[in-house]
Amino acid sequence: MAEAPLIAVRDLSKDFRTFRRREGVWGGIQNLFVREYLTVKAVDHITFDIDRGEMVGYIGPNGAGKSTTIKMLTGILVPSSGTIQVGGYVPWRDRTTYVKTIGVVFGQRTQLWWDIAVMESFRLLQKIYGVSQRDFDERMALFGDILGINKYLHTPVRKLSLGERMRCDLAAALLHNPPLLFLDEPTIGLDVVAKDHIRQFLRSVNQRFRTTVLLTTHDLDDIEALCKRIVIIDRGRLLYDGPLDLLKQKLLRTRQVKFVLRDAAAGARLRAIGTGGLAIDEVDELTFRIRFDRTKVSTGDLMREILGAVEVRDLVIEDEPIEEVVKRIYAGEALREVTL
């Protein structure tokens, strides 16, 4: 029998009521007596399941409702309607017991105590979560190994760099070895090395402990490195929920081939090939870029034709970057094609 999903979200909505300000002196006086409210639907009837051990990327443009969803899933915010069940708990209602089973990292703000040394924060967390000394030492050794945080354990958090802080925050979130980890933009503002470090760490945690991970990000490299499945939302609505590969297969239509020719004279012959469905750009007199729809034009046939016509020194075949696809989805163009 299939295992029940760890996270079950049904018809989840969150409305925020904001007070609309009138401008000017008269508006200010009116504001004192009569208030107009606007209701913003931050999350609008979302439904999805996440299984144990999955790593799911939760993406969407700014203000799409990602963080609001995470905050409801972690028990911080109370849903306006709909239900959330995580491992048998209703997050907001069972908050104090539920949060012992999750780890959370908000990239935008630290959860460590600002003015005290990192180690003091860890000791406090050890007590709060009731982690035994043996487990504590073992995990600290592991974090020291993979995350390399030993060097700054005795520094107050306010003196750490963003990358160092993020590593400590991750360690803090995993100190009680929670089966479920929520990451809200864990790589925001980090340099390439730090990003890579954190991705490797997450992968190894997922493999070692079968930790379920839900992460929001704007960096699609995070998704490609970590997640098989993605959920896309915009303006509070679910746009896509499925494998990353399927999304690529369906939407990554454009492929491009870059050629470097041996002599400039061949350029004219190459341009002559440009028949239906091909777009040829001249980067410089020796370098050309051909873009085509891979569902209409066979890559093999095209290569044969080109190699037969001109002498090529070098060539690269690339798919459109995933960013482009996501950009199209956000813009609403690609939506029809992904309804599954």
Added chain:
Amino acid sequence: MSAAAVYLECARIGFINNLAFRLRYYTGIFTYLINVTVYYFIWRAVYGSGPPIAGYNLAQMVTYVSIGWIMRSFYWNTIDQEMAYEVIEGKIATSLLRPLSVQWMWLSRAAGESAFRLGLLTAPTALAVALIFPVLPPASAVHFALFLPAVAGSFLLMGALNFMIGTCAIHLESILALIRAKFWLIELLSGVLLPMTFFPGWAQSILRWLPFQHIAYSPLQIYLGKLEPRAALVVLLMQWLWVGALVALGALWWRFSIKKITIHGG
């Protein structure tokens, strides 16, 4: 790991957090001394060599003011301001991610801070005041034994009230005005400025049924021996009943408010 030990750990963090701000307390001693000095001269001028006013002679009045300010240096806390800051900054999200009662976490932190104040502010202030001004000792050993739990009660009343005010930050854009109003209300109604007997009769009969006078007036009554031990015990009991009531009320207010929370950023 018992829950109590976890909150004790929160208190410890409250304590260490304050180590970074030691200087604030040195200046605090000075501020409190000035306050006591000002009231000392005011009351000396008011009394002259005249008869007792509202049941207090000059020696008792000076003691009332001195012990009142010494107590205040201990029970005072700024839970409301810190909470408002956390709500506005969205840091409240972090507090909600801990497997702890938010109310008890704040009270524990404040307790840690008060323990810190006790050593760095209350003790030196008490010593200086006792050396400079003619302060009477407690009425008796029994009165002093009842006075101590009453001061602990003052701390909890103040903490419970501040937690409720801090919770208002979830509903309001700014609670600065509220905090200021509370400040003057407590200064006046707790009895730290004036004993309750200086109030008109009708006000006294209303205030008797409110929690505020248990913050300063009741413990001071006990210290000065204005109440027989039995009556003092009843007042102490009343004070602790109010502690229970305000903590319970705060928990309810929090539980109601938390559903309205919106967290900015991200």
